[in-house]
Amino acid sequence: MDLNTDKMLASDPARKFSFNRTISNGDLVIVYERHDNMKAVTVSEGSVLQNRFGVFKHSEWLGKPFGSKIFSNKGGFVYLLAPTPELWTLVLSHRTQILYIADISFVVMYLEIVPGCLVLESGTGSGSLTTSLARAVAPTGHVYTFDFHEQRAGSARDDFERTGLSSLVTVGVRDIQGEGFPDEFTGSADAVFLDLPQPWLAIPSAAKMLKQDGTLCSFSPCIEQVQRSCEVLQISFTDIRTFEVLLRTYEVREEKLESTQRNGDGSNDSLPCKRRQCSDGGNVIRSPISSVMARPCGEARGHTGYLTFARLRCLI
Amino acid sequence: MRESNSNSNSGRVTWEGCSVLLDINDGDRLVFARLSPAAKLKIGNKNCSLQPLIGRAFGTVFQVDNAPEGPCLSPAQVNVNNAEEIGDGQGSHELRDKVNVNNVEEVRDGEVNVESRDNRALVDNNTAQSLTGEDIEAMRRQGARGNEIIEALIANSATFEKKTSFSQEKYRLKKQKKYAPKVLMRRPVARSICEAYFKKYPSKIGFLRVDTLSLLLSMANVSSSSDILVVDTVGGLLTGAVAERLGGTGFVCNSYFGQAPYSMDIVRIFNLSDEICKRILRSPISDLLLPKESSEQILQHDVCNVESQSNDETSASVSMVEISHTSENGISDIGTENTEPALEVRKAPKAGERAQKEVIDLWKENGFSSLIVAAPELDTWTLVKDLLPLLANSAPFAIYHQYLQPLATCMHNLQLGKMAIGLQISEPWLREYQVLPSRTHPCMQMSAFGGYILSGTKICSTANSIAPTE
Ligand SMILES: C[S@@+](CC[C@H](N)C(=O)[O-])C[C@H]1O[C@@H](n2cnc3c(N)ncnc32)[C@H](O)[C@@H]1O
Numbered sequence: 001m002d003l004n005t006d007k008m009l010a011s012d013p014a015r016k017f018s019f020n021r022t023i024s025n026g027d028l029v030i031v032y033e034r035h036d037n038m039k040a041v042t043v044s045e046g047s048v049l050q051n052r053f054g055v056f057k058h059s060e061w062l063g064k065p066f067g068s069k070i071f072s073n074k075g076g077f078v079y080l081l082a083p084t085p086e087l088w089t090l091v092l093s094h095r096t097q098i099l100y101i102a103d104i105s106f107v108v109m110y111l112e113i114v115p116g117c118l119v120l121e122s123g124t125g126s127g128s129l130t131t132s133l134a135r136a137v138a139p140t141g142h143v144y145t146f147d148f149h150e151q152r153a154g155s156a157r158d159d160f161e162r163t164g165l166s167s168l169v170t171v172g173v174r175d176i177q178g179e180g181f182p183d184e185f186t187g188s189a190d191a192v193f194l195d196l197p198q199p200w201l202a203i204p205s206a207a208k209m210l211k212q213d214g215t216l217c218s219f220s221p222c223i224e225q226v227q228r229s230c231e232v233l234q235i236s237f238t239d240i241r242t243f244e245v246l247l248r249t250y251e252v253r254e255e256k257l258e259s260t261q262r263n264g265d266g267s268n269d270s271l272p273c274k275r276r277q278c279s280d281g282g283n284v285i286r287s288p289i290s291s292v293m294a295r296p297c298g299e300a301r302g303h304t305g306y307l308t309f310a311r312l313r314c315l316i
Numbered sequence: 317m318r319e320s321n322s323n324s325n326s327g328r329v330t331w332e333g334c335s336v337l338l339d340i341n342d343g344d345r346l347v348f349a350r351l352s353p354a355a356k357l358k359i360g361n362k363n364c365s366l367q368p369l370i371g372r373a374f375g376t377v378f379q380v381d382n383a384p385e386g387p388c389l390s391p392a393q394v395n396v397n398n399a400e401e402i403g404d405g406q407g408s409h410e411l412r413d414k415v416n417v418n419n420v421e422e423v424r425d426g427e428v429n430v431e432s433r434d435n436r437a438l439v440d441n442n443t444a445q446s447l448t449g450e451d452i453e454a455m456r457r458q459g460a461r462g463n464e465i466i467e468a469l470i471a472n473s474a475t476f477e478k479k480t481s482f483s484q485e486k487y488r489l490k491k492q493k494k495y496a497p498k499v500l501m502r503r504p505v506a507r508s509i510c511e512a513y514f515k516k517y518p519s520k521i522g523f524l525r526v527d528t529l530s531l532l533l534s535m536a537n538v539s540s541s542s543d544i545l546v547v548d549t550v551g552g553l554l555t556g557a558v559a560e561r562l563g564g565t566g567f568v569c570n571s572y573f574g575q576a577p578y579s580m581d582i583v584r585i586f587n588l589s590d591e592i593c594k595r596i597l598r599s600p601i602s603d604l605l606l607p608k609e610s611s612e613q614i615l616q617h618d619v620c621n622v623e624s625q626s627n628d629e630t631s632a633s634v635s636m637v638e639i640s641h642t643s644e645n646g647i648s649d650i651g652t653e654n655t656e657p658a659l660e661v662r663k664a665p666k667a668g669e670r671a672q673k674e675v676i677d678l679w680k681e682n683g684f685s686s687l688i689v690a691a692p693e694l695d696t697w698t699l700v701k702d703l704l705p706l707l708a709n710s711a712p713f714a715i716y717h718q719y720l721q722p723l724a725t726c727m728h729n730l731q732l733g734k735m736a737i738g739l740q741i742s743e744p745w746l747r748e749y750q751v752l753p754s755r756t757h758p759c760m761q762m763s764a765f766g767g768y769i770l771s772g773t774k775i776c777s778t779a780n781s782i783a784p785t786e
Contacts, residue, residue, distance in 0.1 A: 018708045018709075021710075032737060032773075086535060104534065110526075115565070138539060140563070212328065213375030227751060240751075243746060247744055250724070254728060292724050292728045313375075314373050
């Protein structure tokens, strides 16, 4: 891979978000059509991007700033954005179920992950969470993530290469439920994250890996998994708490609403847009009132999983 | 003694001058304190020195013991049954395994969970307890520890045996809180500070819930080496949380309208290293908005102002602060009260220096990496309209508000002005669960509201895109 390309994190301060940062060959860009339609593209001079809006030549992107609107041969347009872990979660290829922004944000905060931390994770899955863990530990920490599925681990490794996180993440192939985390990490992890079918099998090993007062989180879709995990957690953890976190999104619209107020009585006619309407004409005309309104979107994710957090008990 | 660490996270053991969050009886009382040999905390009716907390691991639980010189905090045994075995084997895994073995049994017992008793025979007539307050005082004088008093209370309770195991547990807990209060020493980090304020004094942090704060940080892509523009009227919680994530790289620019910066008291509660504190700068928004050339004179003109500002409470070298609260009627309040320093302990690191011309110029040239606003008092749209042009192209932003309408208006105007894409208003929802064998259910109490966030990505301004007026 070209070392000189723009990646997700600014290891070189000169390459971070900037007015002057322009797109060059080999860069990873997020092609934005709509908020629910984005795609990751690695810029390669001879290539084209084709979608319902037409054909876009990569060569025309070079030298343009990130955040630019670019046009196709047919006059359709897309935006080219700089990748972030949030955008990456929306565009990555789903090889497994993944974690989304609400769970991810809460996990990073609740595990108290900050730059310099050593974090253990299993399974890697599609690397959606791993990407945010890497951002949180940068520039001096490290994420060691394990999946027993060799091909998945390989694809995740390729993705971290592509997003420029390779120096922060190491992917290992290992059966964490069967063998636990590698002994070399004993007592050295600041935080451990588990997204496994039978997390309770990995919890004793996680306890062994953690520093004192270190944090653990286990993500499970089913309450039975949580129940079993909590029983095992009692043994060496404290501050055991289970949460569910969801997001409700809102649509915003400007709507014209018809006023039902009687005209001509003039008494409590205080709406500004109505006044404007009637300023030149002598008679008040009944006119729609325009207002910006918000309401929750009709569909939402109703469940992702339960997040169980715990803290390694301090033995005095 | 561990002095301010270059990495805030390595501070897992307290030091003199270190800030701690003391969690008394599982959150009944939450106290932020700075450790010094002279610092004292009143627990129940006893005044305890915080000296024994220095040099201890975060996560340690303390109990109040009666020492000959008076009440004294000492590390509590983790588990009464295992206390003897544990000794001083700090972090020893063999010992931990031993503990495990014992507890596995307990868990299994719990699993059986067959309840043979119920409360049909219980009559609550206040005569069940034969120990009097005087008896208990007498025990105390003879040096009885809290746990011994609790055992005596149980032994002298006529009804304890008849209670269901669930109510027995409740009884024990109630007595423990009164006669053997537990003090858990927590690390003051974004999570614990936000939760403590949200629980005890939410108005001070604009009702910003911890999941909402966590979303602000990720939606604004807070990552090492970035320059984050912040408008924080939530006491400095946001500024501190961003600085913690930057870990001594990049900058947080805490910006403000007018002459006086907003309070950043909460920043001092974090144990931020000097390296991290240096990365927290303040700037009036007017300076940021000035064209690059003219800023020179203004900043020079303001030099004396800078001087006087370095005397404000945040950048002053506070020697000892105990942020405590009163807990009358069980309602606790986290407030700030500067106790008179008995000893000059250690200079608290400086945070919030006025941003100098060079760095402001750099921001103007490159743009900020992202913007986070948590300023419920300020008009969202006018604020965002002013600040968005200061962001680099493709930079994300996240705006918090307790009310939906200002964000809806702002979003609508950003759309009309074609200033940003990926615009979304989200409202986080957080529910906690009680997980117990055969008794798992959502917690009875929950926070019904954590605020709203408007997020999006700034796009390149095209010459002909005009922002709507208003
Ligand atoms: C749901 S995915 C994780 C998704 C991930 N959290 C993300 O956000 O992309 C679960 C992963 O765990 C892996 N896994 C299952 N059992 C495992 C085991 N015993 N050891 C290691 N990995 C395992 C699976 O191969 C799968 O990739």
